[in-house]
Amino acid sequence: MIHRKLSIVAAIGLIAVAVPGASPARADETTAEPPVVELVLDVSGSMKADDIDGETRMTVAKRAFNEVVDALPETTQLGIRVLGATYGGENKKQGCKDTQQIVAVGQVNRVAAKNAIATLKPTGFTPIGLALREAAKDLDGAGAARRIVLITDGEDTCTPPDPCDVARELAAQGTDLVVDTLGLAPDEKTRKQLVCISQATGGTYAAAQSEEELTDRIKQLVDRAALPPPVTPAEVKGAQDCATAPLLAAGVYTDRELIGEHRFYRVSVRDGDELRASASIALDRPLNRDYGVLIKAATVDGRELVRGVDAGSGRADVISAGLRWSGDEEPALAATSDICLIVSNSFASATAAGAPGMPVELSIGLVAASRTPDAPGLGSGFLLLLVLVIAGLIAGVLAGWLTRWWVAKWKEN
Amino acid sequence: MQQLVLAAALLLADPSAGPTPLVSTAGTSYLTAVSIAADQPVKVSAVTGDYLYWQFPATAGQRPELAVDVALPAQGRTGDHAWTVEVFDGLRRRQACVGGEQSPVAETSATSVTLGCRLRQVRSWAEPWDGDPLPGTYYVRLSSTDLPEKDLGLPVEVSLKLTAPTGDTGADQGSLAAPLVPDNRPGKILTTPAPTVPAEPEEEYFAWVPDFSSRWIWTASGGVLAALAGLIGFSWTRRRRV
Numbered sequence: 001m002i003h004r005k006l007s008i009v010a011a012i013g014l015i016a017v018a019v020p021g022a023s024p025a026r027a028d029e030t031t032a033e034p035p036v037v038e039l040v041l042d043v044s045g046s047m048k049a050d051d052i053d054g055e056t057r058m059t060v061a062k063r064a065f066n067e068v069v070d071a072l073p074e075t076t077q078l079g080i081r082v083l084g085a086t087y088g089g090e091n092k093k094q095g096c097k098d099t100q101q102i103v104a105v106g107q108v109n110r111v112a113a114k115n116a117i118a119t120l121k122p123t124g125f126t127p128i129g130l131a132l133r134e135a136a137k138d139l140d141g142a143g144a145a146r147r148i149v150l151i152t153d154g155e156d157t158c159t160p161p162d163p164c165d166v167a168r169e170l171a172a173q174g175t176d177l178v179v180d181t182l183g184l185a186p187d188e189k190t191r192k193q194l195v196c197i198s199q200a201t202g203g204t205y206a207a208a209q210s211e212e213e214l215t216d217r218i219k220q221l222v223d224r225a226a227l228p229p230p231v232t233p234a235e236v237k238g239a240q241d242c243a244t245a246p247l248l249a250a251g252v253y254t255d256r257e258l259i260g261e262h263r264f265y266r267v268s269v270r271d272g273d274e275l276r277a278s279a280s281i282a283l284d285r286p287l288n289r290d291y292g293v294l295i296k297a298a299t300v301d302g303r304e305l306v307r308g309v310d311a312g313s314g315r316a317d318v319i320s321a322g323l324r325w326s327g328d329e330e331p332a333l334a335a336t337s338d339i340c341l342i343v344s345n346s347f348a349s350a351t352a353a354g355a356p357g358m359p360v361e362l363s364i365g366l367v368a369a370s371r372t373p374d375a376p377g378l379g380s381g382f383l384l385l386l387v388l389v390i391a392g393l394i395a396g397v398l399a400g401w402l403t404r405w406w407v408a409k410w411k412e413n
Numbered sequence: 414m415q416q417l418v419l420a421a422a423l424l425l426a427d428p429s430a431g432p433t434p435l436v437s438t439a440g441t442s443y444l445t446a447v448s449i450a451a452d453q454p455v456k457v458s459a460v461t462g463d464y465l466y467w468q469f470p471a472t473a474g475q476r477p478e479l480a481v482d483v484a485l486p487a488q489g490r491t492g493d494h495a496w497t498v499e500v501f502d503g504l505r506r507r508q509a510c511v512g513g514e515q516s517p518v519a520e521t522s523a524t525s526v527t528l529g530c531r532l533r534q535v536r537s538w539a540e541p542w543d544g545d546p547l548p549g550t551y552y553v554r555l556s557s558t559d560l561p562e563k564d565l566g567l568p569v570e571v572s573l574k575l576t577a578p579t580g581d582t583g584a585d586q587g588s589l590a591a592p593l594v595p596d597n598r599p600g601k602i603l604t605t606p607a608p609t610v611p612a613e614p615e616e617e618y619f620a621w622v623p624d625f626s627s628r629w630i631w632t633a634s635g636g637v638l639a640a641l642a643g644l645i646g647f648s649w650t651r652r653r654r655v
Contacts (some may be wrong), residue, residue, distance in 0.1 A: 178441075183566065195462075195565060204441065206460040207566035209489070216568065220458055223437075229444035234600035251600030252444075268603075274541065274590070278505040280443060306542050310507055314495075314558045317464040318442070322504030324541040361443070363505075365596035373538060373587025377621070378628035385635045392639030396646020404650060 036077070036105065036145070037225045038135045039218075041065070042152035044084035047122035047184075049153070053210055057153050057184050058122045064214040069113050071219060073226065078113060079105035079138060083131040084124035095125035096158035099134050128156040128163040132197075136170045136177060145232070146177045147203075147225045149218065153184035155193045164196035168284065171201040172256060172356035176232070179203045180221050184214065200284050202317065202359070233361060238263030242300050242340040250366045256357035257281065259347045266300075266338040267364060271331040276365035278308070278322030279343045281358050288348040289313050296342040297325045299333060311346075318361075326369040439465035439555075439571070443505060444597070446552055451477075455573040461486070461494065462565040467553045467573070470592075471546070473537035473585065475577040478513065481528040481555060484570040485519055494519045495559035498528045503549035503593030508532055516558070528555070534580045538587030549593030 047058040072078060080103035087098040102116040103109075132148065139146040156163045171177050180203040181194035191207065198205040204221075208214035233252040239245040245264035257263050269275045279295040292311035298304045308323035327334035343360060433453040440446040446466035449455055459465055471477050481498050497516040500508045513529025532546055539545035555571060623629075 188563070191565065192562070195562070202442065204460070204463050205566050206462075206568075207489075213568055216458060217460065224439075224441060224445070227438060227440065227445055227447065229442070231444065231597040232599055233444075234602070236600065236602055247603045247605075249601040249603050250596050251598045252596075253600040276504055276593070276596075278595075280505055308504070308506060315462075315556065315560075316558070317556070320443070320501065320505035322502075322506045324504065326541045329541070362600075363595055363597075364600065367591035370538060370541075370590040371587065372540075376586060376628065377623055378626075378632045379635065380628045380631035384631055385638055388635035388639040389642040392642030393646040395639075396643035396648075397650055398646075399643065400647040400650025403647075 036139045037147040037149060037222065038079060038081065038105070038139050040081050040083065040131050040135050040148055040150045041120075042084060042126060042128075042150075042154070042184075043082045043120050043122055044124055044126040044152075044154060044157070045122050046126075046154045049185075051185055056122070058120070060211045060214065061151065061184065062117055062120065064211055064218060065117050066114055067215050068218045068222065069108065069110055069117075072108050072110075072222065077106050078108035079103050080113060080116060081131060081135050081138060082120060083128070084126055085120055087124045089124075092125065092158070096127040096130065098124045099127060099131045101134070101138055105138055125157045126152065126154055127158040128152065128193075128197075129158065129161045129166040132163060132166050132170060132179065136173075139177075145225075145228050147221075148177070148179045149182065149221050150179055150194070150197065151182045151184065151214075151218075152190065152194070153186065155187075155190045164193060164200055167197040168200040168356060171284070171359070176229070177201060181205045182214065182217055182221075183207045185209055196286075202282055202284065236265070236362070238265050238343065238360075240264065242266065242298070242302075242342075245340065247338065248341075248362075248364055250364050253362040253364070255343075255360040255362060257343060257345060257360045258355065258357040259345065259349060261357065262342055262344040263360070265341045265343075265362065267341060267366070269325065269327045269334050269339045269366065271327045271334045272369055273334070273366050274324060274326045274328075274369040275339060276322070276324050276367065277341055278320055278363045280318045280320035280361040280363075281343075281345055281347075282318045282361075283316055283347075284358055285349060286351055288350065291319065291348070292346040293319045293321050294342075294344050294346070295321050295323055296344075297323055298340045298342060300337050300340055302340075305329075305339070320361075328369045328371075436467075439463075439467060442466060443501075443552055443595075449573070449575055451575050451577040453575070455571075455575075457571045457573075459569055459571055460565075461557050461560060461567045461569055464554060464556045465571060468550050469553070469575055469577075470549070470594075471532075471535045471551055471577060472548050473535050473588075474579045474581075476532060476534045476580050477551065477575060477577045478531040479529060479553060479573065479575055480513075481571065481573045482525060483519075483528070483555075484525045484572075485523060486567040486569060487524065489564065489567050490521050491563050492521055492561040493559075494526070494557050494564065496526050496528055497556060497558045498530050499554045499556075500530055500532060501552040501554070502546060503551070503595055505552065506544055508544075508546055508551070518559075537585040538589055547589055547593050549589075550595060 050056045052060045081101045083099040087095045103113050135148050167179055179197055179201040181198045183190055183194050195205045206217045231252050233254040236253040236255050238255050242264050245266045247266045281293050290313045294309045296307045306323050306325045308321035310321040312319050436449050436455040438447050439457045446468040449467045449469050495518045510530035512531030515530050519526035535546045
């Protein structure tokens, strides 16, 4: 029973917004790669609905897109993918394969992009999951920080696969993939699905009830994508015990950790070094209300040295904790063995506790240890004055007696 | 265009903000947090449900304070929105706010919500196991923590202002060898420990001389008083002889 819920899912791949001018404050020798943005537009049948300021969703979306394309910086690379744009039949199997890239990832050609948008007609099904997969493929190898902007007015009509699961799976596959979602006059089901997709990938969700809201939001997302993260974290897989744990240098890492799992890493901290470590776990799925994260530094044989812990409740995107440990505290230990870092969590989820694990960001720094300050060389307060005055008085009296004794003796001789 | 108008309006409203440019973006994670400076105006469009990140540097003795104002959407809200502004140090450790309305709840009828957070005075040194605020990077996260699921994704306008007055540093001892600034380089998995060359501590002459503070005055006047007391004590013994 294929109803008229043929939302125009146009998967528009807005490709690579690369703004070299917006470089991070810290210019390391390893400059971050420019981020890549893929705009995915729903062109399914439901986009025919004329409920946005009296016009059809498609008309509004097209105008908003044209405006955004005009406003893109020169350096922006843009690709566009649509879904549900070509197959108007009733065959679900065929309709759910309907997604094409209409503008290839590259520096934006305004005329070509606008022409491609102009030809779109609300037609088919809404295979969001497939479109996300394909969009991720379009962005493959195009850069480190990949961003997909999904714009749709209706929920997926091709489940399974659940697009939310697809998003989590894509995010787990490797380097940063963020899906920002935009709902056009969304109903409750659509909103829940889009929120789920964005949460799974660390993206954002917004609703647009008018053309202005739609345009503003797309511009916001493009602006944010133009600020690439200063670093692409290295992938690492923490071990289940310290003996087999990977040995890490200073830097930023990503990993995945299941609910209730402990992940072990090793760091070599020398006498005179200070270890600084922080772990952040992203809340990428529905979780029970209260949760916490713990990062612990321990010796290889399990003796705890220091811990960082944080707990929270309610809505949050990420929870993090950090610690410092100075090799000067135990020079013998620092000289002979590595330090173990253990990252664990106290999340609970009623629905999605399984693989892939939750994204962990581990940041490790090794700097010179700070010297514990000496006792102050100078004093202050009335007690100090009193002590000094009494000491001076006693010294004066003693000096007087000594002088008298010495003079008397000198006279005798 | 809108942002330009906004910037112009802000400049007109606050002439002292002349040289500091308006910040009109926010990051969405610790890594992408947008840098702001003290007294720099920040005005950002966002939606309810966004997590907005900024970062700022702080030095010993400062007492950073944040003032945030969120203009809420006029339509579409169905319930109360709880907002929160949180501050984390360079190690992403939560820092307590000792002043300001950190987690207010905006009622359905409210048009805006005001948040604030004043940090403890940044110390020049702390034990490694201690959580005191230290010089380095600080992260600010603004988010709505509790709101009806229906209200997600509505447009809001956020303005933020950071001030960092310097307090009295007299009581602080010691200094941090390196500020708490995250080491943002890609990690590397090693097979053998990296042969790190221990950084030679910079030879600082007179490093043992403390900075000028009230202690100098106390100690020096104590010396003078002690000398006077010595003379008095000496004179007592002489007077007895005479």
